Amino acid sequence: xxxxxxxxxxxxxxxxxxxxxxxxxxxxxxxxxxxxxxxxxxxxxxxxxxxxxxxxxxxxxxxxxxxxxxxxxxxxxxxxxxxxxxxxxxxxxxxxxxxxxxxxxxxxxxxxxxxxxxxxxxxxxxxxxxxxxxxxxxxxxxxxxxxxxxxxxxxxxxxxxxxxxxxxxxxxxxxxxxxxxxxxxxxxxxxxxxxxxxxxxxxxxxxxxxxxxxxxxxxxxxxxxxxxxx
Amino acid sequence: xxxxxxxxxxxxxxxxxxxxxxxxxxxxxxxxxxxxxxxxxxxxxxxxxxxxxxxxxxxxxxxxxxxxxxxxxxxxxxxxxxxxxxxxxxxxxxxxxxxxxxxxxxxxxxxxxxxxxxxxxxxxxxxxxxxxxxxxxxxxxxxxxxxxxxxxxxxxxxxxxxxxxxxxxxxxxxxxxxxxxxxxxxxxxxxxxxxxxxxxxxxxxxxxxxxxxxxxxxxxxx
Numbered sequence: 001x002x003x004x005x006x007x008x009x010x011x012x013x014x015x016x017x018x019x020x021x022x023x024x025x026x027x028x029x030x031x032x033x034x035x036x037x038x039x040x041x042x043x044x045x046x047x048x049x050x051x052x053x054x055x056x057x058x059x060x061x062x063x064x065x066x067x068x069x070x071x072x073x074x075x076x077x078x079x080x081x082x083x084x085x086x087x088x089x090x091x092x093x094x095x096x097x098x099x100x101x102x103x104x105x106x107x108x109x110x111x112x113x114x115x116x117x118x119x120x121x122x123x124x125x126x127x128x129x130x131x132x133x134x135x136x137x138x139x140x141x142x143x144x145x146x147x148x149x150x151x152x153x154x155x156x157x158x159x160x161x162x163x164x165x166x167x168x169x170x171x172x173x174x175x176x177x178x179x180x181x182x183x184x185x186x187x188x189x190x191x192x193x194x195x196x197x198x199x200x201x202x203x204x205x206x207x208x209x210x211x212x213x214x215x216x217x218x219x220x221x222x223x224x225x226x227x228x229x230x
Numbered sequence: 231x232x233x234x235x236x237x238x239x240x241x242x243x244x245x246x247x248x249x250x251x252x253x254x255x256x257x258x259x260x261x262x263x264x265x266x267x268x269x270x271x272x273x274x275x276x277x278x279x280x281x282x283x284x285x286x287x288x289x290x291x292x293x294x295x296x297x298x299x300x301x302x303x304x305x306x307x308x309x310x311x312x313x314x315x316x317x318x319x320x321x322x323x324x325x326x327x328x329x330x331x332x333x334x335x336x337x338x339x340x341x342x343x344x345x346x347x348x349x350x351x352x353x354x355x356x357x358x359x360x361x362x363x364x365x366x367x368x369x370x371x372x373x374x375x376x377x378x379x380x381x382x383x384x385x386x387x388x389x390x391x392x393x394x395x396x397x398x399x400x401x402x403x404x405x406x407x408x409x410x411x412x413x414x415x416x417x418x419x420x421x422x423x424x425x426x427x428x429x430x431x432x433x434x435x436x437x438x439x440x441x442x443x444x445x446x447x448x449x450x451x452x
Contacts, residue, residue, distance in 0.1 A: 126399045163403070
């Protein structure tokens, strides 16, 4: 199944990841901070934020694929939704891991029940439950229907979760993309955008690969079933 | 609508015939207050602050009781399939189940609330009546999401744990708001931001209900 596009995509990914590392650690300026630990910790931002963005993108794709499945009843949409949910959980896990690593030197604590942190954790829980549901159900159209329904409800819930926790005071750094105070320095912005693009490319690659794997699994299972009949 | 009502009637009759489980549930919620009292040995002032949360923990557990039952009894007796074959919209079955689960949860809430007042020595005042719309709004949100997820979870081997895993994160916004609103009523003056928040909970109830009503057909089909 390794096609030419896959190979090209992989090479582009490798090159852009290396470039991204260079941009982050050598090219982008250090922030002005009281100690070096904080300066180094800031570098995590270049991976933390793109991971969060990818998590949302992935769950949005789950939602779209779920709607498409219920509409068209095409197995391919089901597989896309599963692949995307898995990748989304992976990236939100990265968010939840990189966040505390940054927070420890800067805030002095690993975790706090802050708005942004709590809602990210809830988001993670929603999609872990989605994946667990699929584990517990036998393969078939029933599973596809049920998980599509949960995929839709889950995504509708995401903005509500973020909205509901917003009245809490947040310690989390403000969105740095907005202009004004605390916005990104020009070179940092470039490094960040490059990391973002690289991560999005990684998502596309992972989605493609995971989808292909699921299709292969399907084919194998079908062969097994045929053998059983014989 | 008639299909929904007959499901409601059947469910209520069934639940209230097994009086032991109702008693057990009531004792259980009583235990929640006792356990929390021992685990957080705090002053009365702090207790009043966490009381709204405790109340909702008790409510949620009582709600889970109804939700766990709602579809599993149908499945055990093979009735799920017959329901799917009924010549009505799937939404009607959802509505019937939603109503019965809500009734049972409200029934428990009425049983739990007096104990809550006694244990936490709350002052009864006219303002307390504002708890009725607050609790109702929170309950409707919980059961509208809970009913459809219960119908999803019933198809798995581990339905009770899976229902909690699916429902709790999804329903957290409703619970957060309800706890918040309950706290405002119990502890303080009702301020200007109270009503918009209450309306917001109501609005999300409507969103969840409509979404579940529309999607329920897909859950029933094989």
